[in-house]
Amino acid sequence: MSSNVHGISVGIERSGNEFYMTFVAVGKLTHEDYQYMVPMLEAAIAGVDKPEINVLADISELDGWELRAAWDDLKIGIEHGKAFKKIAIVGEGKLQEWMAKIADWFTPYDAKFFDNKKQARDWLND
Numbered sequence: 001m002s003s004n005v006h007g008i009s010v011g012i013e014r015s016g017n018e019f020y021m022t023f024v025a026v027g028k029l030t031h032e033d034y035q036y037m038v039p040m041l042e043a044a045i046a047g048v049d050k051p052e053i054n055v056l057a058d059i060s061e062l063d064g065w066e067l068r069a070a071w072d073d074l075k076i077g078i079e080h081g082k083a084f085k086k087i088a089i090v091g092e093g094k095l096q097e098w099m100a101k102i103a104d105w106f107t108p109y110d111a112k113f114f115d116n117k118k119q120a121r122d123w124l125n126d
Helices: 031-046 067-083 093-106 117-125
Strands: 007-015 018-029 053-065 084-090 110-114
Touching (some): 053 093, 084 093
């Protein structure tokens, strides 16, 4: 049994008058991680008539994806991308910044990379 910590935490935060969904990705994500997270995400989106959800995604401790998990991530973007308005991605390093730029190019929501949460929250509140 592996002792490597990995997974996705989903939550809600408030900054000023704005509420937004939070994701924290840790370790190398697996298909099983998405099997647990996707129903929570879908339940949250289902409760909103015309969702325009802002997201704060912390990937600073993300080590990557297994191939099937990367496919799961792409499917979420395709199936639910229109529910999101802005995604602030907090991470470290050029590779994570590059991943955020790719997300911005190929998704209907506005995605931007930050190296700290304060700047990310400020952008979400604009």
